[in-house]
Amino acid sequence: MGNRTEISTLGEFGLIRHLTEKIELKNGSTLKGVGDDAAVLDYADRQVLVTTDLLLEGIHFDLTYVPLKHLGYKSAVVNFSDIYAMNGQPKQITVSLGVSKRFSVEDLDMLYEGIRLACDVYGVDLVGGDTSASMTGLTISITCIGEGEPGKVVYRNGARETDLICVSGDLGAAYMGLQLLEREKSVFRGEKDFTPDFAGKEYLLERQLKPEARKDIVAGLAKLDIVPTAMMDVSDGLSSELLHIAKESNVGCRIYEDRIPIDYQTAVMAEQFSMNLVTAALNGGEDYELLFTVPLTEHDRISEMEGIKIIGHITKPELGCYLEGRDGGEVELRAQGWNSLI
Amino acid sequence: MGNRTEISTLGEFGLIRHLTEKIELKNGSTLKGVGDDAAVLDYADRQVLVTTDLLLEGIHFDLTYVPLKHLGYKSAVVNFSDIYAMNGQPKQITVSLGVSKRFSVEDLDMLYEGIRLACDVYGVDLVGGDTSASMTGLTISITCIGEGEPGKVVYRNGARETDLICVSGDLGAAYMGLQLLEREKSVFRGEKDFTPDFAGKEYLLERQLKPEARKDIVAGLAKLDIVPTAMMDVSDGLSSELLHIAKESNVGCRIYEDRIPIDYQTAVMAEQFSMNLVTAALNGGEDYELLFTVPLTEHDRISEMEGIKIIGHITKPELGCYLEGRDGGEVELRAQGWNSLI
Numbered sequence: 001m002g003n004r005t006e007i008s009t010l011g012e013f014g015l016i017r018h019l020t021e022k023i024e025l026k027n028g029s030t031l032k033g034v035g036d037d038a039a040v041l042d043y044a045d046r047q048v049l050v051t052t053d054l055l056l057e058g059i060h061f062d063l064t065y066v067p068l069k070h071l072g073y074k075s076a077v078v079n080f081s082d083i084y085a086m087n088g089q090p091k092q093i094t095v096s097l098g099v100s101k102r103f104s105v106e107d108l109d110m111l112y113e114g115i116r117l118a119c120d121v122y123g124v125d126l127v128g129g130d131t132s133a134s135m136t137g138l139t140i141s142i143t144c145i146g147e148g149e150p151g152k153v154v155y156r157n158g159a160r161e162t163d164l165i166c167v168s169g170d171l172g173a174a175y176m177g178l179q180l181l182e183r184e185k186s187v188f189r190g191e192k193d194f195t196p197d198f199a200g201k202e203y204l205l206e207r208q209l210k211p212e213a214r215k216d217i218v219a220g221l222a223k224l225d226i227v228p229t230a231m232m233d234v235s236d237g238l239s240s241e242l243l244h245i246a247k248e249s250n251v252g253c254r255i256y257e258d259r260i261p262i263d264y265q266t267a268v269m270a271e272q273f274s275m276n277l278v279t280a281a282l283n284g285g286e287d288y289e290l291l292f293t294v295p296l297t298e299h300d301r302i303s304e305m306e307g308i309k310i311i312g313h314i315t316k317p318e319l320g321c322y323l324e325g326r327d328g329g330e331v332e333l334r335a336q337g338w339n340s341l342i
Numbered sequence: 343m344g345n346r347t348e349i350s351t352l353g354e355f356g357l358i359r360h361l362t363e364k365i366e367l368k369n370g371s372t373l374k375g376v377g378d379d380a381a382v383l384d385y386a387d388r389q390v391l392v393t394t395d396l397l398l399e400g401i402h403f404d405l406t407y408v409p410l411k412h413l414g415y416k417s418a419v420v421n422f423s424d425i426y427a428m429n430g431q432p433k434q435i436t437v438s439l440g441v442s443k444r445f446s447v448e449d450l451d452m453l454y455e456g457i458r459l460a461c462d463v464y465g466v467d468l469v470g471g472d473t474s475a476s477m478t479g480l481t482i483s484i485t486c487i488g489e490g491e492p493g494k495v496v497y498r499n500g501a502r503e504t505d506l507i508c509v510s511g512d513l514g515a516a517y518m519g520l521q522l523l524e525r526e527k528s529v530f531r532g533e534k535d536f537t538p539d540f541a542g543k544e545y546l547l548e549r550q551l552k553p554e555a556r557k558d559i560v561a562g563l564a565k566l567d568i569v570p571t572a573m574m575d576v577s578d579g580l581s582s583e584l585l586h587i588a589k590e591s592n593v594g595c596r597i598y599e600d601r602i603p604i605d606y607q608t609a610v611m612a613e614q615f616s617m618n619l620v621t622a623a624l625n626g627g628e629d630y631e632l633l634f635t636v637p638l639t640e641h642d643r644i645s646e647m648e649g650i651k652i653i654g655h656i657t658k659p660e661l662g663c664y665l666e667g668r669d670g671g672e673v674e675l676r677a678q679g680w681n682s683l684i
Contacts, residue, residue: 035498038428041390050380051381058477059474133401135400135479
């Protein structure tokens with residue numbers, strides 16, 4: 001485990017300095033980052049996008065099996081994902097931490113290493129934050145600011161009848177990764193030297209522990225000059241997000257079971273756990289894929305885009321929201337997001 | 343206490359809807375508030391200011407004596423204060439809450455009532471946030487976005503030799519209010535029907551429980567077309583903030599004990615507690631007054647501004663940072679902010 005430096009040896013300002021001293025600003029829109037009462041940004045003729053996420057130990061993450069560096073990376077990336085879901089580009093983040101005495105300076109260094117790596121990969125500047133004591137555990141609050149081109153920011157409420165419903169990547173893997181980690185944790189709790197065998201399941205773990213935001217999809221759409229009519233990222237599960245789009249756009253939708261993209265490792269794992277594969281893919285959550293709608297006229301161009309699957313289409317509102325099974329049967333979509341509150 | 347509605351009866355999305363449904367947007371720069379992956383803002387030719395604060399139960403507030411409505415108000419106002427300290431105007435906030443089962447929907451309504459009131463008073467839009475379960479207690483994370491005029495944003499690093507050091511309002515009262523609340527709490531813990539007698543100390547309590555941000559001072563400076571050379575808000579204590587400005591600006595400073603603005607209630611309370619009054623005023627913190635420097639040539643105009651006191655001047659860096667006492671003795675300023683971390 002190496003050295004352990006108590007946070008108290010640095011003090012509040014010393015800690016902030018320590019954590020932020022290596023930060024190099026990358027974006028022209030960042031005029032002033034860490035080190036004043038507020039960060040100063042210049043967005044000129046762009047629109048400003050703002051999203052925020054609060055992550056609490058014991059609720060959103062379990063440090064028994066989540067390495068701090070991965071946690072930092074994921075905490076940042078899930079915020080970037082929200083900006084991409086507006087068809088925007090993330091540019092700055094602020095990071096606030098609440099930290100109990102259990103954590104050392106080295107622990108926070110690991111967390112920040114993950115955050116910094118995510119910022120490097122996605123070209124984002126860390127411009128501020130707040131670090132304070134906490135009575136219990138670790139609290140991470142991240143706010144991400146991004147830019148959108150006026151007229152090209154994509155909301156949830158623009159889906160229209162006959163639009164195609166598209167999703168990037170594949171679904172359900174992050175949820176299966178979580179099940180896997182939880183199982184190993186409960187079986188082997190207490191056995192210090194046990195290393196669980198995750199061979200052949202790396203993809204599931206990666207999807208859970210180190211998800212990526214779909215910057216490439218947003219870039220791909222821009223290259224083709226396609227602006228989706230509605231878009232969201234899949235954080236609570238496909239069903240839940242589709243129902244949001246349907247409600248906000250005042251439309252119905254129909255998706256097809258055999259079109260839902262699922263990785264083979266996800267399928268194998270569902271089999272092992274005796275879980276319904278489609279239920280996991282629809283409600284698993286934490287996929288951070290992009291769900292979007294485009295006009296029917298874009299069918300051919302979208303079909304040719306790599307990593308995109310057309311899974312159904314938008315209907316009149318009175319037709320409701322349904323999944324058509326492989327056998328032709330219909331099931332009404334329900335929101336049973338993985339992250340049931342309180 | 344009235345009704346108690348369990349948060350679980352609303353669910354996550356129901357709760358967010360419930361808390362945000364009465365929000366009316368006030369600012370032209372707010373294109374889209376709550377209800378999508380991110381808020382959308384348009385800052386045209388203004389600079390964007392971003393500040394964030396994380397408040398944890400048991401560390402930053404004690405619900406034994408802090409009413410939730412006041413807590414909501416204060417949580418928002420302390421963020422506005424950071425934006426004013428950049429010579430900017432707060433325009434939007436996001437609010438993320440982590441909430442344990444101890445809290446009911448009515449509790450959160452009270453908290454939001456305070457946040458909404460602060461937003462109304464200061465003309466700020468609530469544009470987003472996140473609500474989640476927490477294992478223990480209440481966590482509040484607020485990010486505030488504001489606008490600054492290019493060329494008129496004020497940093498900490500612009501103080502120059504011979505500049506005047508100015509502070510608004512008075513100092514030390516919020517700290518005395520905290521001491522008062524803590525004393526009553528420890529003396530009367532457990533006696534349910536006891537109502538502490540705070541007569542004659544209302545100002546101290548108000549400064550602690552319901553502070554205001556100095557929007558009026560920023561407006562007053564703008565009216566006189568005075569742009570401070572450096573500015574901060576006094577959250578950790580005058581000494582700590584002055585040392586920040588001195589360090590960032592690479593200057594020294596000299597302030598005078600008899601110039602430090604102190605309310606008579608603060609003085610009476612310090613006497614009762616046998617505390618050093620000047621120490622409390624220098625290190626008390628949570629005053630949320632503005633500390634700023636202006637060129638010496640502004641002496642006459644600043645002197646005439648209501649609610650501003652000139653407390654000293656900026657010196658060469660090699661002269662250090664000193665307080666000159668009433669007796670002519672000198673004490674070196676040290677940062678011993680009230681909010682010692684961890």
